[in-house]
Amino acid sequence: MNGKKMLALSPAPHIQARQDTASIMKQVVIALIPAQCWAIYIFGFGALLMTLESIVCCVGFEWACRRILKRPQTAGDWSAAVTGAVLAMGLPAGTPLWMIAIGAFAAIVVTKQLFGGIGQNFANPALVGRTVLFFSYQGRMQTFIVTPRMSQVMINAAGGPNAMLYSDAVSGATPLALFSNARALPSNTEMFLGLINGSVGEISALALLIGGVYLCARKIISPVIPLSYMAAVMVMATFWGFDPVFHVCAGGVMLAAFFMATDYTTSPMLPAGKLIYGIGCGVLTMYFRIYTSYPEGVSTAMLFMNLLTPQIDRLTVGMRMKRTMNGRTAA
Amino acid sequence: MSVMQITLPSEVRIPMTHGRADAAVPVVSPGEKVAVGQLIARAEGPLGVPVHSSVSGTVTGVQSLPSKLGKDDLHVIVETDGRQTPADIRPPVISSREDLIRAARDCGLVGLGGAGYPTFAKFENEGKAFEHLIINGVECEPFVTSDHINTIAYAKDVAAGAALLLRWLDIKDCFIAVQRGMEEAFPLLEESCKDLDSVRPVQVSRIFPAGEETALADALLGVRTAPGELLKDKGVLVLNVSTLIKLQQYVVTGMPLVSRTVTVDGDALSRPMNVEVPVGTPVIDVLQFCGADMESLRKIIVGGPMTGIALPDTNFYVSKTDDALICFSAYRAERDRETGCINCGRCIAACPQGLMPNLLFKAWRKRDEKALEKGYLSACTGCGCCSFVCPARKQISYELGLARAIFSEPGRAAMIEDAEGGRDER
Numbered sequence: 001m002n003g004k005k006m007l008a009l010s011p012a013p014h015i016q017a018r019q020d021t022a023s024i025m026k027q028v029v030i031a032l033i034p035a036q037c038w039a040i041y042i043f044g045f046g047a048l049l050m051t052l053e054s055i056v057c058c059v060g061f062e063w064a065c066r067r068i069l070k071r072p073q074t075a076g077d078w079s080a081a082v083t084g085a086v087l088a089m090g091l092p093a094g095t096p097l098w099m100i101a102i103g104a105f106a107a108i109v110v111t112k113q114l115f116g117g118i119g120q121n122f123a124n125p126a127l128v129g130r131t132v133l134f135f136s137y138q139g140r141m142q143t144f145i146v147t148p149r150m151s152q153v154m155i156n157a158a159g160g161p162n163a164m165l166y167s168d169a170v171s172g173a174t175p176l177a178l179f180s181n182a183r184a185l186p187s188n189t190e191m192f193l194g195l196i197n198g199s200v201g202e203i204s205a206l207a208l209l210i211g212g213v214y215l216c217a218r219k220i221i222s223p224v225i226p227l228s229y230m231a232a233v234m235v236m237a238t239f240w241g242f243d244p245v246f247h248v249c250a251g252g253v254m255l256a257a258f259f260m261a262t263d264y265t266t267s268p269m270l271p272a273g274k275l276i277y278g279i280g281c282g283v284l285t286m287y288f289r290i291y292t293s294y295p296e297g298v299s300t301a302m303l304f305m306n307l308l309t310p311q312i313d314r315l316t317v318g319m320r321m322k323r324t325m326n327g328r329t330a331a
Numbered sequence: 332m333s334v335m336q337i338t339l340p341s342e343v344r345i346p347m348t349h350g351r352a353d354a355a356v357p358v359v360s361p362g363e364k365v366a367v368g369q370l371i372a373r374a375e376g377p378l379g380v381p382v383h384s385s386v387s388g389t390v391t392g393v394q395s396l397p398s399k400l401g402k403d404d405l406h407v408i409v410e411t412d413g414r415q416t417p418a419d420i421r422p423p424v425i426s427s428r429e430d431l432i433r434a435a436r437d438c439g440l441v442g443l444g445g446a447g448y449p450t451f452a453k454f455e456n457e458g459k460a461f462e463h464l465i466i467n468g469v470e471c472e473p474f475v476t477s478d479h480i481n482t483i484a485y486a487k488d489v490a491a492g493a494a495l496l497l498r499w500l501d502i503k504d505c506f507i508a509v510q511r512g513m514e515e516a517f518p519l520l521e522e523s524c525k526d527l528d529s530v531r532p533v534q535v536s537r538i539f540p541a542g543e544e545t546a547l548a549d550a551l552l553g554v555r556t557a558p559g560e561l562l563k564d565k566g567v568l569v570l571n572v573s574t575l576i577k578l579q580q581y582v583v584t585g586m587p588l589v590s591r592t593v594t595v596d597g598d599a600l601s602r603p604m605n606v607e608v609p610v611g612t613p614v615i616d617v618l619q620f621c622g623a624d625m626e627s628l629r630k631i632i633v634g635g636p637m638t639g640i641a642l643p644d645t646n647f648y649v650s651k652t653d654d655a656l657i658c659f660s661a662y663r664a665e666r667d668r669e670t671g672c673i674n675c676g677r678c679i680a681a682c683p684q685g686l687m688p689n690l691l692f693k694a695w696r697k698r699d700e701k702a703l704e705k706g707y708l709s710a711c712t713g714c715g716c717c718s719f720v721c722p723a724r725k726q727i728s729y730e731l732g733l734a735r736a737i738f739s740e741p742g743r744a745a746m747i748e749d750a751e752g753g754r755d756e757r
Contacts, residue, residue, distance in 0.1 A: 008629050008664040009643055011729035013715035014636040014657070015473065017677075020722045021670055077670065119671040119723075269676040269689070317687060324685035324707060325557060 019220075021118070025078030027220045031211035032085050032259065038207040039200040042149050043093040047200045051088040053097050057104035058084030065113035079118050083107050086126035086259050089201020090252060090299075091133070093145050099137060103129035123306040124263045127256075131299050144197045146172035151195040153178075153186040174198045175250045176295040191249035202255040205248065212258030224274040225267060225281075226257040232282020240290060252298035253285060266306040273309075273316040280305045334480055334592055334605045337620050339413060343386050343611030344406040346398060347372055349439075349651040350447010353379040357407050363390045366418035368586050371407050378449050380439045384409055385589040385609035387416040399633055399640050399647055406648065409611070422585035428454075431499040438581040439588045439651070444470075444478065444542075444571035445634050447652035450578065453568065454500060462566035463552055464505040466493055466575055468520075469535055469542030471510060472635025475655040477592040478573050479516060480605045482509065485576045486519035492579035493530045502568065505530045506551045510537035539637055540683050540714040544569045559709060573654075588651055595621040597658035599628040608649050614656060615645040623658045630664035632657040637715045667724040678717035678727055684710045688717035692727045695734040703738055711735060 039047035063075035074080075087103055107129030112121045134141045146158040150172075155161055158172030174197050178185055186196050194204025202208070215221045233253055234244035248254065261267060261281050268277050281301050288297025348354040353376030365371060365384040372382040388411040398404035423434040436451035444467065466489065470478040482489060493505050507524065509516050511534045520532035535541055535550050548554040548567050556562060562569060577588050589610055595617060596603035604621045614631065632639040633653050678688035687706055694702035708731065717727040 007631055007642060007644060008659075008661075009641050010630075010666055011726055011732070012632075012636075012638045012640070012713075013719045013728065014630065014632050014639065014641065014659070014666075015663070015719065016666060016724065017720045017722070019720075020667060020724060021673055024673075024675070024722055072670075074670065079673075117671055119673045264673045264675040269674060269679055269687075317690065320685065320687070321706065324710070 021079065022077045024220055025082045027215065027218055028082045028259065029078065029085055031215045031220075032089065032201065034207035034210045035089060035201045035204060035255070036085075038194055038204040039089075039093075042147055042194070042203065043145070043200055044147070047093055050091065050093075050095060050100065050200060051085055054088035054091075054100045054104060055081050055084035057101045058087065058108050061104055061108040062113070065109055066117070069113065071117065074118055077118065080108055080112075083112070083125045083129070086201075086255075087129045089255055089259070090126065090130040090199050092141060092143060092198075093200050094143075095133075095140070099133055099140065102136070103133045105129075106132040119265050121265055123303055124260050124266050127260055127299060127302055127306070131303060134299065142177075143171045144174055144199075146170050146197060149195070150197060151186045151190040153184055153190070154195070154197050157183065172197050174295065175246070176289065179246070179250070180295040185246060188243070188245045188249070191246055196250075198251065199255075202252045205254045208254040208258055212254075215258065215262070221258070221262040222271065222274060224271055225261045225278040228275050228278025229253070229257040229261055229282045229285075232279045233286055236283055236286035240286070247286065247289070251289075251296045256281070256285075256298045256302055260302055261305070266309055268309055268312045268316060270313070270316040270320055272319065273312045276312050276316070277305055277309065280308065334484060334607050337606045337608050337612065337617060339386065339411055339415065340609070340612045340616045342391070342408060342410050342613075343609055344394075344396065344408050344613065344648040345371065345382060345385060345611035346396075346648060346650045347382060347405040347407070348398060348402075349380070349382070350441040350449070351378060352441050352447065352449045353377065354405065355379060355382045357393050357405060359384075359390045359393075359407060361390050361392050364388070365390060365409060366416045368420050368589055369418035371409075374436065378452055380436055380441060380449050380451065381587075382407070382610075383439055383587045383589050384418075385611055386411040387414055388412040396648075397646075399642065399650070406611070417586070420585040420587075422583060423581070425495070425499060425582060428499050428501070431495070434582060435578060437587065438578060440574060440578055440581070441588075441651050442571050443573040443577065443591060443652065443654065445638065445652055445654050450570070450574055453563070453570070456563050456568070459563070460566065461500055461502050461563075461568040462504075463548075463554075463568070464493065464496055464500070464502045465544075465547055465551060465567065465569045466505065466507040466572050467542060467544070467547060467569050468507060468509040468513075468516070468572035469537075469547065471537060471539040471542040472637050472639075472655075473539070474596040474603070474657050475594045475635045476596075476603075477594045477605055477654050478571065479509075479513060480594075481573045481576055481592055482513075482516040483519060485580075486516070486523045488576045488579040489520060489572060490523040490527060490530065492575040492582075493524070494527055495579065495582065496568075496570070496575070497529060500568070503529060507532040507572070508535050508542075508547055508551060509533075510535060510541065512537055540712075540716065543683065543712060543714060545712075546683055557710075591649070591651060591653070593617060593649060593653060594655040595623070595658070596655065597623075597632075597660075598663055599624050599658035599660045610649060610651055612649045613645075614642065614647045614649065617649065617656060618645070618658060624660070627660040628658050629661040630657075630659040632659070637719065638713065666726075669725050670723045672723050672725065675722060677720040677722065681716040681720045683714060683716065684712060686710060688727045688731065691731055691734070692717075692725065695730055700738055703734055708734055708738065 058080040062080035107125035111125040111128040237244040237247040284301035285297045355372035357372045366387045392408040395403045440450040441447040524530045631642045715728040
C-alpha cells in the first residue's frame, strides 16, 4: 500500500474494441462453413480434405516465411487460414495435394510475404493462387466431376446416369461451359441452391449468401462491394439479353463478391471507392464471360480491379478531403 | 446513486497548475493558517486563475512535485485541522459582462470536463459577442458519470446558471445537452427550465465523441467548423455543465472552486462511485476511500478511458480538471501488441473529423510532413476513436499526437530527420 507501486503506463485510449485482426479473420472462416457443408453434401468428404490441406499449406508457408525472414510471427492471426479456405473453395473437386501446395505457395509466399506480409499484398493471395493454377494446369482445372446429387441437367450433360454407373469419376461441364456452348441450362432454383457443377465452394449461391449476410451482420465487411458487384452483373446480363439470376449464381460471382472482393487490403477503403470497385468487378466479369474464350471471367476481372484499387483510392480520398476541408465532417 | 463526501485527508497538496490555466503564484508561506476558500495563490499570466485552499489547516510547505503531465509543478501543502472552517467569503455582485468574467476568474474556475480551459478566458473571447450557448452535459466517455450525477443533484443551478450567462453575455438561445438514456436528468432539467423560454434541454447521441464541442455544435446548431476554425469564432460558446454549476454556486455563496466530483470506477473496484473530493487530495486516499483493490490494481487513469492519462504511480493529487479516476486490473491494463495494418478502414469510419487516420499514420511513420499537411493533421482532436477501433492495435491517435506536437513547429521536422539520419549512420 505504498505510493511506489509500479503501474502500467500507456497512451490513451486505454480501452480497445473487441475485434482484432485474428478475430476478424476467424469470422471469415466461420462464414465459409455453410458453403463447405454444401460442398461435402455434393462432393463428399474429399471437399473437406481439400480445404484442410489448403489451410495447412497456407499457414505452413506463412509460418516458414516469417521464420526465414526473421519477422514477427503472424501464422497465428488466421489470415493465412482465410487464404487457404478461400483458395480451396475456388478449386474443382479432386484437386490433388501437390497442386493445392503450388497454389498456396503462389498465394502466401509470392503474393503476400514477398510483398511484406499481411496488408501489403497488391492482389488477393487466394485469387492469385487460383489464377496461377488455372493457367498452369488448364486441363485439370477444367475437369469437374459430376456426382449423383446434382440436377438432371448436369448429369445429362455428362452423358446421363448410365455413364456414371461404369466409372467413379465422370467429368462434366459447368453451367457456364454449357452457357458458352449454348446448351440446356439448369433451372434458376437449381442454380441458386447449388445442385450444379463447379469449384467446390462456389456452387451454392444460397450457402455463400448465408455466409455473406453473416459477415455483414457482424460488421466484418461492408455490403457495398457485394451488392454493387452482383447488381452490376445482373444489369450487364440483362443488357446483353441473358438471364441475370443465372449469371449471378453461376461460376464464382457469389464467392468472389462476398469473400474475395471484400478483402480489405486489395479493395478501396472509402464507400465511394468500394462502389466503383464493385461495379467494375461486375462489368468486367460479364465482359470476360461473353467476349473472351474462357467461360469464366471472375478471376481476371477481380485481378484487374485489384490492380486499379490504389488509383480508385487516390480519386476517392481526394474527394473526401475536399469535403472535410469545406467543414463537412463525415459524422 | 449520489455523490459521497470523501473522508477528509490528513494533508492536501494543492497543485498550482490546473488544466490549461497558467500556473498560479503562491501567496502563503509555511506556518500560515488557512481556511476553506481562502486565496493561497494569485492568478498570473493571461490565462491565470487563482487557487484557493480546499481545507482548513496549516500550510506546511510549498514544494515542486511532478504533475500528471510529467512536468514539475508547485504544490501548496496544507495539513488539515479537520474543522473545515470557511474563510471570510462574500458572494460577488454581478451587474455587467465584466463582473461575470471577473467572477469566473475569482472563482478559480477552469473547464471541469477535462480540458481545463480557464472559464473567464472563454467568456472574454477577445471581446467578441456570442450568439449561441451550449451547456455540455453529454458525458460520452465510458465509465465517467460525474457530470451526470451533478446534473441530477443541481438541475436548478444549471437552469439558473444558464439564465445568468444568457443575461450578462447577451446570448439569445441556449441548449442544455445531455445524452440519450439519461432518464433521470432530462425530466429534471425540463422541469427546472420550464420558465426559461430561450433555454432548451435536448438529448443527443451517447456514442463517443458526441460530447466533443464541434460534434455538439454540428448536431444542435448545424454549425460546422473546417480544420483550423474555432467554435468561438463562429459565435458558439460551449460550457461544461459541472463548470456552470460551480459558477452558479459561487455567484450565490461566494465559495470558490475548492472541491470537485470525481467518478471512481474500473474493474479493480467492487462498486463504482462518485465522490466529492477537495482539490489536492492524494489519489491514494480517494482510491482507498472507494475501496479499490490495491493488490490487483495495475493501471490508474485520470479522466475517461478514451482520452485520460495513465499515472506511473499513486503519488499524485486531485486537480480541478480530474473528472474521473479509472482503476484497471492487469486484465484491462495492457493493450495488445501492434500488428500490420490490414487496410480495413475502421479508423476512417470512426474519425469524427472526417480525416484518414490510416494515411496520416503511414505518413507520420515516414516523417512525410507534406502528406501530413495535405491530410489536415492539424484537425485531429486526439479523441482516440481510431486507436480504439484498430484491429491491428496501432496507437494511431497517440502517434498522430506526436506528429502534431513535432510538425506544428516549423523547422522541427528537418531537425528530427537529421537526428534520425544520424542515428542510422551509427
